[in-house]
Amino acid sequence: GAGVSQSPRYKVAKRGQDVALRCDPISGHVSLFWYQQALGQGPEFLTYFQNEAQLDKSGLPSDRFFAERPEGSVSTLKIQRTQQEDSAVYLCASSFLRGDEQFFGPGTRLTVL
């Protein structure tokens, strides 16, 4: 079956531009997570959804970051007025239930020039 997919795989943005990153979780998975992975580092938690409810956004680094999952399936991570420090790989993961194993997508590599 299909795993978690993310698009685009690569995104180059000029500083100040807005970007939108998409995550398609595994069908039927209730929980969805976003992580940010800087070069040479481990992933860092950004936010968590249970169905369409965003239960935890404590990891979002600033109010320029916004995530949504309006129908409890596909999720979008939006970054407004991108800065160079936003350059990273953004990973999406989903799990069937809250405490279950998380399955990760391939990530979107964002480069802000």
Place this chain on the structure above:
Amino acid sequence: GESVGLHLPTLSVQEGDNSIINCAYSNSASDYFIWYKQESGKGPQFIIDIRSNMDKRQGQRVTVLLNKTVKHLSLQIAATQPGDSAVYFCAEKSYSGAGSYQLTFGKGTKLSVIP
């Protein structure tokens, strides 16, 4: 704050040898640890996990050891193969009061297998 980290950033091993990747954690309240493998251009992939009430857990060619006294976690890979070349992360699972849980990852160790 609490953190999960690794002792060795890189590790090179000969094909067929055993590999040991280490991880130190600081949150003594952690009750669940996971090892992930991440290949270039891919997301992390679950390898094996262990609960804090266990000292050892074995999988296929992999063994995880947990020493709560010194807050140390290790991943042992037997008969290392070229396909094992990747970056390995340990992660700690924690629950928040918001009904959420999250994984806290260490920095990773790059394993290179020499044919």
